[in-house]
Amino acid sequence: MSLHAQDDPALREAQEARLRAAWQRPTGWLTRWTDTNNNRVGVWYVLTAFAFMLFAGVLALIMRTQLAVPDNDLVGASTFNQLFTLHGSAMMFLFAVPMFEAVSIVLLPQLLGARDLPFPRLSAFGYWSFLIGGVFVLGSIFFDAAPDGGWFMYPPLTTRTDLSGLGADIWMLGLSFIEVSSVAAAVELIVGVLKCRPPGMRLNLMPLYAWYILVVAVMILFAFPPLIAGDILFEMERLLGWPFFDAAKGGDPLLWQHLFWIFGHPEVYIIFLPSIALFAMLIPTFSQRHLLGYPYIVLAAVGTAFLSFGLWVHHMFATGLPKISLAFFSAASQAVVIPTGIQIFAFIATLAAGRVIFSTPLLYATGSLAIFVIGGLTGVMVAVVPFDWQAHDTYFVVAHLHYVLIGGTLMPLFAGLYYYWPLVTGKKLSDRLGRTAFWLLMAGANLTFFPMHLSGLMGMPRRVFTYPEELGLAGLNLASTAGAYLFAVGVLVIVIDLALSPTRAKVKRNPWNAGTLEWLALPEDEDWGIRSVPLIETRYPIWDQPNFVRKVDEGRFFLPDAEEGRRETIVTSVLDARPVAVIRLGTPSWLPILAAITVGGVFILTTYHLYWAALGSGILALGVILRWLWTTAEIPEKPCKPIGHGLELPLYVAGPAAPGWWAVFITMLADATAFSGLLFGYYFFWTVHSDFPPPSAGPAPTWPIAALALTAASWGATIIAREVHRRGRVGLTRVLLALGAALSLASIAAGLAGPWQAQLDPATNTYAAIVWTLAIWTVVHSAVAAIAQLYGLARSLAGRTTPSHDADVRNITLYQHFMLFTAVLTWLTLGLFPEVA
Amino acid sequence: MITRLVDRIQTLRATLWTLIAPPLVWAAHFLLSYLWASVLCAKRGAFATEPALFWGCTVLALVVIVGCGVIAHIQSRVPGDNPPHEQGTKVDRLRFLAYSTLLLAGLSFIGVIFTAVPVLFLTDCR
Numbered sequence: 001m002s003l004h005a006q007d008d009p010a011l012r013e014a015q016e017a018r019l020r021a022a023w024q025r026p027t028g029w030l031t032r033w034t035d036t037n038n039n040r041v042g043v044w045y046v047l048t049a050f051a052f053m054l055f056a057g058v059l060a061l062i063m064r065t066q067l068a069v070p071d072n073d074l075v076g077a078s079t080f081n082q083l084f085t086l087h088g089s090a091m092m093f094l095f096a097v098p099m100f101e102a103v104s105i106v107l108l109p110q111l112l113g114a115r116d117l118p119f120p121r122l123s124a125f126g127y128w129s130f131l132i133g134g135v136f137v138l139g140s141i142f143f144d145a146a147p148d149g150g151w152f153m154y155p156p157l158t159t160r161t162d163l164s165g166l167g168a169d170i171w172m173l174g175l176s177f178i179e180v181s182s183v184a185a186a187v188e189l190i191v192g193v194l195k196c197r198p199p200g201m202r203l204n205l206m207p208l209y210a211w212y213i214l215v216v217a218v219m220i221l222f223a224f225p226p227l228i229a230g231d232i233l234f235e236m237e238r239l240l241g242w243p244f245f246d247a248a249k250g251g252d253p254l255l256w257q258h259l260f261w262i263f264g265h266p267e268v269y270i271i272f273l274p275s276i277a278l279f280a281m282l283i284p285t286f287s288q289r290h291l292l293g294y295p296y297i298v299l300a301a302v303g304t305a306f307l308s309f310g311l312w313v314h315h316m317f318a319t320g321l322p323k324i325s326l327a328f329f330s331a332a333s334q335a336v337v338i339p340t341g342i343q344i345f346a347f348i349a350t351l352a353a354g355r356v357i358f359s360t361p362l363l364y365a366t367g368s369l370a371i372f373v374i375g376g377l378t379g380v381m382v383a384v385v386p387f388d389w390q391a392h393d394t395y396f397v398v399a400h401l402h403y404v405l406i407g408g409t410l411m412p413l414f415a416g417l418y419y420y421w422p423l424v425t426g427k428k429l430s431d432r433l434g435r436t437a438f439w440l441l442m443a444g445a446n447l448t449f450f451p452m453h454l455s456g457l458m459g460m461p462r463r464v465f466t467y468p469e470e471l472g473l474a475g476l477n478l479a480s481t482a483g484a485y486l487f488a489v490g491v492l493v494i495v496i497d498l499a500l501s502p503t504r505a506k507v508k509r510n511p512w513n514a515g516t517l518e519w520l521a522l523p524e525d526e527d528w529g530i531r532s533v534p535l536i537e538t539r540y541p542i543w544d545q546p547n548f549v550r551k552v553d554e555g556r557f558f559l560p561d562a563e564e565g566r567r568e569t570i571v572t573s574v575l576d577a578r579p580v581a582v583i584r585l586g587t588p589s590w591l592p593i594l595a596a597i598t599v600g601g602v603f604i605l606t607t608y609h610l611y612w613a614a615l616g617s618g619i620l621a622l623g624v625i626l627r628w629l630w631t632t633a634e635i636p637e638k639p640c641k642p643i644g645h646g647l648e649l650p651l652y653v654a655g656p657a658a659p660g661w662w663a664v665f666i667t668m669l670a671d672a673t674a675f676s677g678l679l680f681g682y683y684f685f686w687t688v689h690s691d692f693p694p695p696s697a698g699p700a701p702t703w704p705i706a707a708l709a710l711t712a713a714s715w716g717a718t719i720i721a722r723e724v725h726r727r728g729r730v731g732l733t734r735v736l737l738a739l740g741a742a743l744s745l746a747s748i749a750a751g752l753a754g755p756w757q758a759q760l761d762p763a764t765n766t767y768a769a770i771v772w773t774l775a776i777w778t779v780v781h782s783a784v785a786a787i788a789q790l791y792g793l794a795r796s797l798a799g800r801t802t803p804s805h806d807a808d809v810r811n812i813t814l815y816q817h818f819m820l821f822t823a824v825l826t827w828l829t830l831g832l833f834p835e836v837a
Numbered sequence: 838m839i840t841r842l843v844d845r846i847q848t849l850r851a852t853l854w855t856l857i858a859p860p861l862v863w864a865a866h867f868l869l870s871y872l873w874a875s876v877l878c879a880k881r882g883a884f885a886t887e888p889a890l891f892w893g894c895t896v897l898a899l900v901v902i903v904g905c906g907v908i909a910h911i912q913s914r915v916p917g918d919n920p921p922h923e924q925g926t927k928v929d930r931l932r933f934l935a936y937s938t939l940l941l942a943g944l945s946f947i948g949v950i951f952t953a954v955p956v957l958f959l960t961d962c963r
Contacts, residue, residue: 200925203853204933294923295933299940306860307948310867322962324874324884327955332867335948537925575852576930687879 006556015561016531022562023115023527026588034588036120037527038105043424045102045127049095052134054491056090059083059141061488064448068481070469080465081148082167086141088151093175094134096271096409101126101185103416104213104274106424108189110518111207113198113536115529115559115569118191118659121586121628122184128596129181136604137174140167147171150463152260152315155245155253159237169238169607176231177603179224181596186220187666189213191659196569197577198517199558201536207516208297212277215301216270221670222309223266229677230259233773239609242762242769244681250692250766254319255684259677261312268404269308273301275412276343279365282419283347285514286362287354290540293346300343307336317388326385333383340376344369359512360434361419367442368411375403378453393463396456402449411441414494419512426506426523433497440490447483451476510549515540520552532560532644533570536577558643570643571659581653582641584634591628598624626791633660633807635800654807664811668818671781675822678777682770682829686837693767693834698758703750704831710747711782711823714740718789718816721809728803730796737793737812744786747823748779754830771830778826785819788812846911851934859905859938859945866898866949870956878962888956895953899946906942909935 005011025040026032035041063083066074075083105123109116117123140146147167149158158168193214197206234256236242243249245256284291291297310332317326347369356362378400382388391397414437421429455476460467467473510519519542520530532555538544551557559570559582567585572578601617636651643649655661686692721736755775760768792812795801801808870891877885885891912935917928 202925202927202930204923204930205925290923295937295940298937299944302857302937303860303941303944306857306864306945309864310948310952322875322878324878324955324959324962325871327959328867328871328874328952331951331955332948335944335951338944338947539923576927687876 006554006560012555012560015555018562018565019528019531020526022565022567023529025527031588034124034590034593036116036124036586036588036592038109038116038120038123039424039525039527039529041120041123041127042102042106045098045105045130048127048131048134049099049102052090052094052138053099054495055138056087056095057488057491059087059090061484063087064481064484066465067467067477069478070467070471070474072466075465077465078148079144081150081463082141082144082146084463085147085150085167085171086138089147089171089175090134090138091405092151092267092271093178094130094138096405097182097267098130098134098178099413100216100271100274101182101189103278103413103420104189105185107209107420107518108192108213109196109529110423110521111209111516112192112196112201113517113520113530113533114192114196115533115567116585117188118196118569118571118583119188119586119663120567121589121592122188122663124592125595126181126184126188128593129184129600130178132596132600133174133178133181133603136600137170137178140170140174145170152264153234153256155234155237155256156247159234159245161238166607169235172231172235172238173603173607176228177600179228179231180599182220182224183667183670186217186224186670187663189217190221190666191662193217194574195571195580195659195662197572198533198536199570199572199577199579201572201577203575204294205536205539207539208280208291208294209277211298212273212280212301215305216273219266219270219273219305219308221666222673223263223270225670225674226259226677226680227263229674229681230256230263232678232777233259233681235606236762236769236773239606240763242773243764243766244769246766249764250685250689251769252685252688252766254316254688255681257316257319258312258680258684261315262309262677264315265312266305266308269304272404272408273304275409275416278412278416278419279347279369281514281516281518282361282365282415282512283350284354284516284540285419285512286357286359287350288357288513289350289354291346292350292353293342294539296342296346300339300346303339304336307332307339311336314383314388317385318392323385330383330385334380337376337380344373359418360429360431360438361415361512363435363438364411364415364418367438368407368415370407371403371411371442371445372407375400375405375407379404391456393461394456395452395460395462398462399449399452399456402445402452406445406449411445414438414441417494421501422507422511422523423518423521425501426525427501427504428507428511429497429501430504433493433500437490437493437497440486440493444483444485444487444490448480448487449483451479451483455480510542515543517541520549529569531555532557534558555644558645558647560644563641564637570649571653571657579643579647579649580657582643582649582651583653583659584636584651586631589628589631591624591631594624595621595628622787626787629791630795630800633800633805635802635805652805652807654805655810658807660807661811661814664814668815672818672821675777675825678770678774679825679829682774682833685766685770686833693837694765697767697834698760699754699771699830700758701831701835703754703757704827707747707751707754707778708823708827708831710743710750711785711820711827714743714747714782714785714789715816715820717743718813721792722806722813725796725803725806725809730803733809734793734796737789737796737809740816741786741789741793744782744789747782748786751775751779751782751827774826774830778822781819781822785816788815843911846908847915849908849912851909851912851931851938853934855905855909856934856938856941859902859942860948862898862901862905863945863948863952866894867952869894870952874956882962884959884961891953891956895949898949902942902945902949906939906946909938909942911935913939 145166158164193210233244237244243251245251245253313329314333455473460473506523534552534557541548568582571581598621602614605614640648640650717736717740721733725733755771762769762772792808795808913932922929922932
């Protein structure tokens with residue numbers, strides 16, 4: 001198709017009709033929920049997270065009402081415990097993190113000029129998991145069964161079933177389920193940023209939002225899995241009595257604190273960076289110039305991401321760790337100020353150098369920076385160990401974290417809401433209501449949280465449900481409560497503004513006169529994402545590339561058509577965004593919902609100790625997921641297709657060029673991190689006990705080494721299978737895959753035989769418990785390896801994997817590399833470390 | 838000789854992996870410092886009397902970071918397109934990645950020094 005052909009309006013209309021048909025959304029009253037298009041799923045996601053935020057906000061108001069006057073008896077201690085636990089957990093797990101994922105699902109494809117993210121069904125799965133898990137966790141408060149151990153759930157309070165009830169299980173299992181959906185979102189976003197950029201969008205032209213999202217998604221891969229590992233140990237202790245955190249049986253409650261805060265601190269940046277990313281988009285728009293210091297922003301994002309993993313112990317300054325350890329973390333906590341400060345200065349410099357249009361979104365952005373800076377400065381204070389000892393567990397910390405989160409997450413999101421509302425709905429929100437709400441929020445936030453610095457320094461501890469009059473805290477608390485209500489009124493004004501939106505008229509396209517790709521979206525919603533995938537030459541193509549919008553609209557760029565009636569997008573190379581392939585995207589389907597329900601069933605049924613039902617749900621989940629997988633990596637009807645301008649791209653790619661390969665790689669990276677968390681547990685116990693591993697407790701080296709040998713043999717068989725398959729020897733490949741599966745299954749028996757023969761009873765001591773946990777983790781992975789190998793065999797027999805279309809075999813091999821890594825560390829540790837130590 | 842070295846360095850590939858090399862070195866040094874101190878305190882009950890291992894690692898980390906920084910500095914000055922060097926060309930992409938690497942090397946350098954300072958002052962396991 002030459003440039004010339006697009007001059008014909010009839011052709012363009014025919015193309016548009018075909019695109020519209022391919023991207024037709026399901027409209028039945030039930031089937032509409034099977035939609036997978038990012039513009040629907042993303043919006044559901046945003047609305048759900050927003051609703052959960054309002055719910056958690058109401059919990060906070062009840063708390064503030066209780067604390068308004070001394071010796072109040074509106075709610076009792078037990079209810080109050082549930083309120084603050086659920087408020088913190090919901091704001092973190094059900095609002096801040098999911099909101100970033102939700103906003104990214106809406107924006108990212110638009111920003112990258114892609115029709116959709118590479119795995120639309122995965123986004124849908126993530127959304128449904130989030131909804132089910134969120135309702136499950138939040139609903140518990142209506143049954144007086146909400147978690148009540150604080151949002152970081154410190155054992156032994158929370159692991160002892162006589163001290164905390166079902167709530168602790170609901171927290172652990174419900175939120176673990178949501179963590180799984182966060183990892184799913186991370187996979188989607190990383191692959192989206194790296195592989196689905198438009199042609200020409202080299203790394204140095206990427207919108208800064210995409211840089212931030214890439215960085216944050218990678219952080220999720222390393223931050224969430226340690227918590228998942230912690231959750232596993234925690235539930236093993238609660239449900240089976242395996243003593244990981246019980247000091248009487250050799251456990252250590254500090255292990256939980258380590259695993260929790262290895263997650264918990266990066267988490268702060270995981271929710272802060274995406275919000276700041278919104279600034280990086282709206283500040284250039286309202287300065288009407290390019291953002292200053294692009295590499296400095298990248299430095300800030302990447303630098304903060306790394307440093308944030310060296311901060312976790314600053315939540316544990318009061319636990320009695322050696323001062324030298326504390327000092328390392330204090331140093332890193334001070335260092336993280338540098339990149340954070342740099343990005344704020346880059347924003348201020350851009351505003352100073354541009355022609356500022358002082359719009360409502362910009363008002364929110366600048367206001368939130370002011371609040372954030374106050375929170376940042378008290379953060380530097382509590383990063384100093386001796387000061388922290390004074391302020392620890394007082395309202396000073398409550399004040400600090402709320403300044404950070406309101407200034408660093410909530411207000412920037414409101415800025416983003418006012419900025420991007422026209423993108424999603426085609427309508428602007430009211431400037432008058434928006435500004436009113438802003439000043440209410442600004443006054444409310446400061447009135448609520450500034451007095452808390454003082455009440456904290458005067459000694460008011462966190463998490464008390466009331467306080468005596470003699471402490472002299474009544475005035476400060478009353479001010480905080482008044483502020484909280486003022487803040488709530490501000491939020492209410494925003495909600496009213498949103499509710500009035502349907503009555504307002506549509507505005508013109510790109511109403512803020514922005515320069516980045518997402519503003520190509522039309523006020524009249526088209527589901528195809530973008531009319532044609534543009535060639536990018538600058539950072540602000542709408543401003544700087546001549547006739548850019550017209551060329552996109554007239555289909556003069558790439559992939560202007562859907563000749564085969566399929567949903568498609570372009571895959572490009574990582575560094576330079578050279579076109580690599582056209583991939584077919586997932587269409588609306590029940591499978592993601594069914595997968596979310598069945599996987600959710602495993603977690604929810606386990607909470608109520610219905611183990612057989614949970615097992616049944618797990619088997620169903622496996623079936624649904626395999627059915628879903630079966631639809632992927634399909635062999636196209638023709639090898640290549642033209643995408644315009646004389647370019648012809650393959651419709652099938654395998655190995656590192658394919659999004660699927662990257663998805664496996666990224667998922668397994670997260671899996672390996674969770675495993676490292678468990679292994680950290682083993683060596684942590686070694687450092688804290690002089691007799692760990694206990695002398696001659698076993699297991700003897702024989703069985704673990706045998707398990708390792710069998711796993712290695714299975715790995716070897718799979719690699720040989722990949723190689724002979726590529727050379728066309730299909731029969732031999734099938735034999736090798738079957739052999740590999742048999743070896744994987746044999747390694748399960750060998751792996752379990754070690755601790756079994758040593759008669760290790762996991763309920764009696766920590767050593768036995770952690771040995772069994774590592775062994776079970778590894779054999780479960782061997783079982784998945786066997787399933788994967790048999791799946792590859794089935795795909796080959798069904799003709800869905802062939803020597804020229806071998807994505808499945810390559811992905812299975814990739815899994816095997818991680819399998820071998822896990823097996824080497826587990827079996828060598830279990831078999832040989834007792835001898836070495 | 839120097840010119841030839843500079844030419845050679847300018848042709849090296851800059852990727853996302855080279856971008857994160859300096860902070861990775863910081864992370865490795867940080868982890869090692871933490872393990873070194875806490876394992877010694879926990880297992881020996883005493884601070885290392887001769888912390889040569891720690892200082893050796895610190896110097897090594899700083900040298901590697903400076904090395905990354907120097908390479909990045911040279912690459913960030915590859916002659917090519919006009920300022921402000923933000924075009925969709927290979928040279929500008931290289932210059933951008935190199936300059937970001939240089940900045941990260943600076944941050945990582947400061948980070949390693951921050952981590953090392955406590956060892957100058959603290960000498961026991963309390």
